[in-house]
Amino acid sequence: MHNYLHIEHARMVFDTKKGKFTALTDINLRVGQGEFISLIGHSGCGKSTLLNLVAGLATATEGVLLLAEKEIKGPGPERGVVFQNHSLLPWLTCFGNVYLAVERVFGAREPKSRLRERTQAAIELVGLSHASAKHPNEISGGMKQRVGIARALAMEPKVLLLDEPFGALDALTRAGLQDELMRIVQETKATTLMVTHDVDEAVLLSDRIVMMTNGPAATIGEILDVDLPRPRDRLSLAVEPRYHHLRSQVLAFLYQKHLKHAA
Amino acid sequence: MSAVTFNETHYSMNSPVTPPSPVVSPPPPPGLGERKNSQTNPQRGAEAGALPQGRKTPMWESERGQAFGEAVGKFFRAALPPLLGMALFILLWQIVSSSGGEHGLPGPAKTWESAKILFADPFYDKGPNDKGIGWNILHSLYRVGAGFGLAALVGIPAGFLIGRFAFLAAMVAPVISLLRPVSPLAWLPIGLYVFKQTEPASLWVIFISSIWPIILNTAAGVSRVPQDYLNVARVLNLSEWTIFTRILFPSVLPHLMTGIRLSIGVAWLVIVAAEMLTGGTGLGFWVWDEWNNLNVEHILIAIFIVGFTGLLLEQALVMVANRFNYE
Ligand SMILES: Nc1ncnc2c1ncn2[C@@H]1O[C@H](COP(=O)(O)OP(=O)(O)O)[C@@H](O)[C@H]1O
Numbered sequence: 001m002h003n004y005l006h007i008e009h010a011r012m013v014f015d016t017k018k019g020k021f022t023a024l025t026d027i028n029l030r031v032g033q034g035e036f037i038s039l040i041g042h043s044g045c046g047k048s049t050l051l052n053l054v055a056g057l058a059t060a061t062e063g064v065l066l067l068a069e070k071e072i073k074g075p076g077p078e079r080g081v082v083f084q085n086h087s088l089l090p091w092l093t094c095f096g097n098v099y100l101a102v103e104r105v106f107g108a109r110e111p112k113s114r115l116r117e118r119t120q121a122a123i124e125l126v127g128l129s130h131a132s133a134k135h136p137n138e139i140s141g142g143m144k145q146r147v148g149i150a151r152a153l154a155m156e157p158k159v160l161l162l163d164e165p166f167g168a169l170d171a172l173t174r175a176g177l178q179d180e181l182m183r184i185v186q187e188t189k190a191t192t193l194m195v196t197h198d199v200d201e202a203v204l205l206s207d208r209i210v211m212m213t214n215g216p217a218a219t220i221g222e223i224l225d226v227d228l229p230r231p232r233d234r235l236s237l238a239v240e241p242r243y244h245h246l247r248s249q250v251l252a253f254l255y256q257k258h259l260k261h262a263a
Numbered sequence: 264m265s266a267v268t269f270n271e272t273h274y275s276m277n278s279p280v281t282p283p284s285p286v287v288s289p290p291p292p293p294g295l296g297e298r299k300n301s302q303t304n305p306q307r308g309a310e311a312g313a314l315p316q317g318r319k320t321p322m323w324e325s326e327r328g329q330a331f332g333e334a335v336g337k338f339f340r341a342a343l344p345p346l347l348g349m350a351l352f353i354l355l356w357q358i359v360s361s362s363g364g365e366h367g368l369p370g371p372a373k374t375w376e377s378a379k380i381l382f383a384d385p386f387y388d389k390g391p392n393d394k395g396i397g398w399n400i401l402h403s404l405y406r407v408g409a410g411f412g413l414a415a416l417v418g419i420p421a422g423f424l425i426g427r428f429a430f431l432a433a434m435v436a437p438v439i440s441l442l443r444p445v446s447p448l449a450w451l452p453i454g455l456y457v458f459k460q461t462e463p464a465s466l467w468v469i470f471i472s473s474i475w476p477i478i479l480n481t482a483a484g485v486s487r488v489p490q491d492y493l494n495v496a497r498v499l500n501l502s503e504w505t506i507f508t509r510i511l512f513p514s515v516l517p518h519l520m521t522g523i524r525l526s527i528g529v530a531w532l533v534i535v536a537a538e539m540l541t542g543g544t545g546l547g548f549w550v551w552d553e554w555n556n557l558n559v560e561h562i563l564i565a566i567f568i569v570g571f572t573g574l575l576l577e578q579a580l581v582m583v584a585n586r587f588n589y590e
């Protein structure tokens with residue numbers, strides 16, 4: 001389906017103390033099922049806002065957002081969200097955090113033992129079985145982010161929405177998690193929308209890169225097709241001219257055409 | 264603008280500064296307990312298995328013994344300043360009392376002797392106005408517990424409602440800001456008039472003076488549940504009940520504990536004063552009674568008891584509160 005997620009003329013205006021603030025305007029995007037899309041743009045341009053619209057956490061002021069031909073009216077279990085700051089509940093263990101999501105989605109249909117299996121499986125998928133009884137304050141930032149991913153994946157979402165999931169991590173941890181995410185998405189075939197400000201991350205993971213202009217009233221500037229064959233491997237890509245060409249195109253967009261001047 | 268800001272820092276004036284305590288993680292949710300210990304500290308098991316078979320290591324040479332020695336040293340270093348402070352305090356007391364001459368305050372030694380007699384038989388009962396010190400302490404504690412319990416019963420739900428609904432908050436804000444600064448004892452005549460008896464009247468005073476910290480801290484906690492957690496609730500589509508039990512309540516709990524601590528602190532301050540006026544039993548009554556008997560040693564002892572009991576209450580609550588500190 002080439003029109004699984006369909007955004008048309010979306011516009012987002014916030015009511016602020018200083019009056020109306022137009023964050024996004026005239027956003028048009030069609031995403032096919034199973035596609036991996038990255039949203040890239042300078043900080044504050046409205047990437048999170050767009051993701052929140054798809055997640056159903058915010059409602060567009062104008063325009064339509066359709067998922068599988070149904071209007072997005074609020075959050076739903078078919079969309080798993082990984083938050084920028086992991087947003088784990090500190091009073092629950094890693095297991096408890098994931099279980100909360102599993103229980104909500106499958107609790108009505110499946111016995112408790114099956115729910116526990118699902119939770120365990122999701123935690124295993126992100127390689128955290130050994131830490132599942134720990135609380136979020138006892139594990140590293142990278143592990144927290146992985147629990148956040150496990151929580152989203154455990155719901156078996158058709159759409160995975162990630163807001164700068166690896167933004168706060170060091171380069172090594174980030175690389176490891178990128179590889180893991182690539183493998184998981186390949187396995188689950190989830191349609192993925194990921195916000196990032198990391199050019200390499202965008203090129204490595206995406207089928208298409210959506211590049212956004214600067215706000216206020218940001219919109220989609222260009223969309224870049226990443227025609228690199230899969231499975232991708234970061235080491236072999238590093239010597240691939242095509243990879244560097246794509247990379248420099250994103251850089252050119254960000255730093256030549258839409259350079260953000262420091263205020 | 265309303266004068267009430269639901270900001271707990273405003274209500275912490277009475278709370279003594281407590282040292283930061285180690286974080287204690289809450290227990291895992293039921294059903295997960297068996298998982299928790301599956302991988303606790305593998306070294307410990309290995310260590311125990313590798314005990315030397317030959318000569319028994321003397322305690323002071325073993326790692327354990329050294330750790331023990333270190334702990335003792337640490338304890339003394341930590342205990343020295345407070346002990347020194349207490350010693351200076353007693354010295355000062357001695358100086359003040361001996362400089363007063365014949366009619367000066369009783370000194371530490373004299374007070375100590377008197378305390379020994381007093382605590383030799385704390386639970387005697389010779390009629391309504393002559394009971395052992397133990398009974399008086401228990402009576403005061405009971406009143407604090409009952410008055411505070413009522414305040415919690417009303418204040419916690421009220422706090423949740425006020426924190427959840429801005430309309431309600433705006434509605435009660437003027438009333439709260441009007442009533443909160445009223446000195447607790449000013450409520451006593453109202454209680455006596457309404458209840459016609461001293462016992463419910465003193466409970467009423469505790470209730471009305473300790474309810475504000477509970478309401479305000481709970482409300483502050485509710486209105487400050489991080490948006491992130493609420494977003495999680497929305498994304499997971501949690502039911503209202505699950506949101507309350509799994510997100511709202513645990514997230515408010517630390518604030519609620521602060522409220523309870525402040526509230527019990529206030530209650531303990533107020534009860535002694537209230538009992539001075541209502542008479543009958545309790546520490547406050549006893550202080551007043553001993554003043555009438557001009558037994559100044561007993562008054563000094565009472566002051567120590569009030570302080571010490573308050574300290575114990577506070578410490579117990581801090582320990583409970585630390586269980587709910589997730590950071
Ligand atoms: N709830 C809100 N109310 C008002 N303004 C907002 C709100 N959320 C975001 N904005 C504004 O919208 C713009 C885009 O924000 P955001 O989507 O978070 O940017 P990005 O994720 O690209 O860094 C920013 O200028 C931000 O200040």
Ligand SMILES: [Mg+2]
Pocket residue numbers: 047048049163
């Ligand atoms: Mg953002």
